[in-house]
Amino acid sequence: NVAHGLAWSFYLGYLRLVLPYLESSIETFCATHRSTQLFGGRGSRKLLILMPLNAKISHKLEEEDDRIRFYDNLPNNEIDRAGVRGRVYKHSVYRVMDEHKKVHECVVEYATPLLTLYNMSHERTAGFGDPERRQQVLLFFRTLQDILEHSLECRNRYKLILLNDEHEDDPHFLSKTILKH
Amino acid sequence: NVAHGLAWSFYLGYLRLVLPYLESSIETFCATHRSTQLFGGRGSRKLLILMPLNAKISHKLEEEDDRIRFYDNLPNNEIDRAGVRGRVYKHSVYRVMDEHKKVHECVVEYATPLLTLYNMSHERTAGFGDPERRQQVLLFFRTLQDILEHSLECRNRYKLILLNDEHEDDPHFLSKTILKH
Numbered sequence A, B: 001n002v003a004h005g006l007a008w009s010f011y012l013g014y015l016r017l018v019l020p021y022l023e024s025s026i027e028t029f030c031a032t033h034r035s036t037q038l039f040g041g042r043g044s045r046k047l048l049i050l051m052p053l054n055a056k057i058s059h060k061l062e063e064e065d066d067r068i069r070f071y072d073n074l075p076n077n078e079i080d081r082a083g084v085r086g087r088v089y090k091h092s093v094y095r096v097m098d099e100h101k102k103v104h105e106c107v108v109e110y111a112t113p114l115l116t117l118y119n120m121s122h123e124r125t126a127g128f129g130d131p132e133r134r135q136q137v138l139l140f141f142r143t144l145q146d147i148l149e150h151s152l153e154c155r156n157r158y159k160l161i162l163l164n165d166e167h168e169d170d171p172h173f174l175s176k177t178i179l180k181h
């Protein structure tokens, strides 16, 4: 089951490594960026992980919703991994506007392994197609949720956001969903 | 089958993205590093990908064999991926000494997904243990080999090196194996 392995890979090779540093990365960011309102809200000192059910992932969030703007990246985190010296791990900070034009900053990104699921479903030799893909996204979500609930390194540092594609006609669906969290 | 998904992920999320830039990264590196002997040999302008059958991966190659030294990193490659702006992809260059004390430079790293296989085999809830792990490494190797043989973006840009662990008593096994390629 592809999604099972990808969820474990996402945890073991990424979230478990980066989430313990998130708090201090955010503090360094606030010290170097004049905005004192940064990360004021209760949910915003966490990594928001977006998971669209249809696995259609954008590389730039502002392309999905014009109430979202890229602000800046958190400081780089360099870790020696499997022979690559100082492999760089980083997250992007986005500014999200609510319906009253108030701006909120948050650290948000899509779950990268969903890109693999999406691409695999279009590769003839990879072994699964569009119908199985939605199932695999759900399996990925549930497996990851289960792993993270038992992880002490990741506790309280993340929020998983499953995105239903039935609201695709609302141009501000993404910003509203992010702000709910 | 975990290894199948990890092989596709490694190709779709990494090799397919980075191998087309390898040649120009090496040229930039040679221009900025005085060593004109760099990458002289026939096999060395490729990414050498190490795959130990026992999935035991080091983060620094010189810890495995003292005839190997870290030299420097190739220039960073920045790509917007799934909401992370300017995500950094890079490779490390190592200097490997042969039995006549001659030094060869090469771009080499371990196949990172094997770290996931190794770690999963020690997580009680992940679903497989040590005996299945070797099988999964072989499946990863064969699946990746098959994918890469049909890939135009990766053609002639890589070399897969399967490492048998029966030579672990030879302190220079890794350097000798790398130099064979």
Ligand SMILES: Nc1nc(=O)c2ncn([C@@H]3O[C@@H]4COP(=O)(O)O[C@H]5[C@@H](O)[C@H](n6cnc7c(N)ncnc76)O[C@@H]5COP(=O)(O)O[C@@H]3[C@@H]4O)c2[nH]1
Pocket: A006, A009, A010, A011, A012, A013, A014, A015, A084, A087, A088, A089, A090, A109, A112, A113, A116, B009, B010, B012, B013, B014, B015, B082, B084, B087, B088, B089, B090, B111, B112, B113, B115, B116
């Ligand atoms: N958002 C995000 N930012 C990151 O820096 C990052 N690094 C890893 N991941 C995701 O975590 C999981 C585990 O990563 P691993 O390194 O074992 O496998 C990686 C790794 O073997 C290889 N790879 C990807 N990026 C790099 C890189 N920069 N250097 C070396 N190898 C890389 O290709 C696999 C798939 O990568 P992604 O498909 O981007 O998603 C990975 C994966 O789902 C990341 N996700």
